[in-house]
Amino acid sequence: MEKRKFLKTMGLLTAGGIVGGAIAPSTASAMIKNNATNKKDVGLQIYSLGRELTEDVANGLKKIKKIGYNFIELAGYNGGKIGEYTVDTYRKMAEDAGLKITSSHVNPNTRDIKKDNLDEIADFWKRTVEDHVKLGCKALVQPMMPNIKNHDDVAHVCESFNQAGEIAEEAGIKWGYHNHNMEFGRVVKEEDKGKQQNPWMPVGDVIYDLLLNGTDPSLVFFEMDVYWTVMGQNDPLEYFEKYAGRFPGLHIKDRSVLGQSGMMNFERIFQKAYEIGLDEYFVELEGIRTGMTQFEGVEACFNYLNKAPFVK
Ligand code: MG
Numbered sequence: 001m002e003k004r005k006f007l008k009t010m011g012l013l014t015a016g017g018i019v020g021g022a023i024a025p026s027t028a029s030a031m032i033k034n035n036a037t038n039k040k041d042v043g044l045q046i047y048s049l050g051r052e053l054t055e056d057v058a059n060g061l062k063k064i065k066k067i068g069y070n071f072i073e074l075a076g077y078n079g080g081k082i083g084e085y086t087v088d089t090y091r092k093m094a095e096d097a098g099l100k101i102t103s104s105h106v107n108p109n110t111r112d113i114k115k116d117n118l119d120e121i122a123d124f125w126k127r128t129v130e131d132h133v134k135l136g137c138k139a140l141v142q143p144m145m146p147n148i149k150n151h152d153d154v155a156h157v158c159e160s161f162n163q164a165g166e167i168a169e170e171a172g173i174k175w176g177y178h179n180h181n182m183e184f185g186r187v188v189k190e191e192d193k194g195k196q197q198n199p200w201m202p203v204g205d206v207i208y209d210l211l212l213n214g215t216d217p218s219l220v221f222f223e224m225d226v227y228w229t230v231m232g233q234n235d236p237l238e239y240f241e242k243y244a245g246r247f248p249g250l251h252i253k254d255r256s257v258l259g260q261s262g263m264m265n266f267e268r269i270f271q272k273a274y275e276i277g278l279d280e281y282f283v284e285l286e287g288i289r290t291g292m293t294q295f296e297g298v299e300a301c302f303n304y305l306n307k308a309p310f311v312k
Contacts, residue, residue, distance in 0.1 A: 039068045039070075040068075040311055040312065041071075042068065042069055042070065042305050043072060043102065043280055043281060043283065044072050044073070044283050044284075044298060044302075045075060045283065045284040046064070047076070048283065048294060048298050049294045050294055052293060052295055053294075054076075057083070057090075057093055058093045058097075060295075061093055061094055061099055063295060064097065065098045065099050067295075067299045069283075069298075069302060070100065071100040071280070072094065072100070072282075073101075073104060073141070074103070074104035075104075075105045077128070080127070080131055087134045091135050091136060101136055101137055102138050102280060103139040103140070103249065103282070104135065104137050104139075105141050105143040105178065106132075106140060106141070106143075107144050108142070108160075109124065110146075111144070111146050111147045113156045113160045115156060118160055121160050121164075122160075122163045125163070125167045125175075126167055129167055129168050129173060130171070132171075133171050133173065137173060139175070139176060139221075139249065140174070141176045141178050142161070142176075142178065145183055148207055149187065151187055151205070154187060155214065157211065157214075158210075158214035161175075161177060161211070161215045161220045174248075175219065175220060175221070176221040176249060177215075177221075177222055178222075178223045178225055179208060179222070179223075179224060179225055179228055179229065180228040180232075181232035182207075183206075183207045183211065183232065184207070184208055184229070184234050185232075186203070187205055192204060208234075217245065217246060222247055223247075223250065224251070225250075225253055225284070226250060226251065226252060226253065227251070227253035227254055227263075227264060228251075230264060236269055237272050240273060241272070245276060245277055247273065248278065250269075250282070251281070251284045252281050252283050252284065252301075252305070253285070253286070255289070256289045256290060257285065257288075257290065257292070257301055259304045266308065267308075270308075270310045271310060274312065283301045285301055
């Protein structure tokens with residue numbers, strides 16, 4: 001009787017019994033938790049779900065919302081479509097699921113950015129921005145590093161990023177860049193080559209810093225992936241401190257499910273990120289090492305953040 005009364009209070013019991021048939025105790029408690037009204041505003045990078053989402057997008061988006069995520073960042077936009085769907089259809093599916101598409105990861109079709117293809121890349125961003133206005137996005141993010149071997153390459157990349165930022169801004173969209181670990185590699189000027197005296201005193205300039213310093217803060221933001229920053233042997237907090245205001249968006253990622261590895265100090269990351277103006281963040285899950293499905297993994301990530309006292 002106690003259980004019946006409890007389920008009824010939680011709205012899970014209809015006149016005919018439990019909604020959707022028999023519910024095992026563990027499922028029931030998960031549903032109760034996910035029906036709570038005090039959920040935090042957490043976003044998900046949909047790449048995390050891989051084929052588990054692309055096989056049935058309409059229902060997959062509903063599952064994302066049911067877990068507790070309120071908004072998503074797209075991956076897979078290509079030539080006016082996201083997978084097999086037009087932008088209008090995708091937006092409709094997201095709206096039907098109760099999800100907002102606030103951001104999207106898009107790469108231009110070349111990783112070589114040179115003086116002579118800057119116009120072509122700018123045209124790519126114009127078309128891309130138009131489609132993302134239709135999607136209702138507020139941000140557009142380039143997730144992969146262009147080929148960078150020297151300071152000249154960096155200069156062309158920064159010029160391209162500033163151009164993309166300007167094109168996006170005209171349409172009311174923010175433009176940003178997402179890192180992996182290779183951005184923490186260095187480029188060395190000709191005159192400095194051979195100056196390295198020992199292996200633990202590297203010469204040259206860190207690419208990520210050159211990108212931060214070489215782009216206009218009013219046009220280009222940085223969506224730091226905190227896991228890849230750590231994998232690049234760097235401390236996200238040092239960057240937050242040094243370049244405050246450049247990181248309104250984050251990828252919250254761990255080696256697998258958030259909080260399991262012990263590699264990531266999320267408490268201090270969130271504390272500092274709020275201090276320097278965090279606007280939104282996306283959970284990202286790549287490697288599952290625990291025998292879960294990707295959906296179970298992203299649910300465990302959501303629950304971790306939803307329960308964490310340091311997450312607002
Ligand atoms: Mg990421």
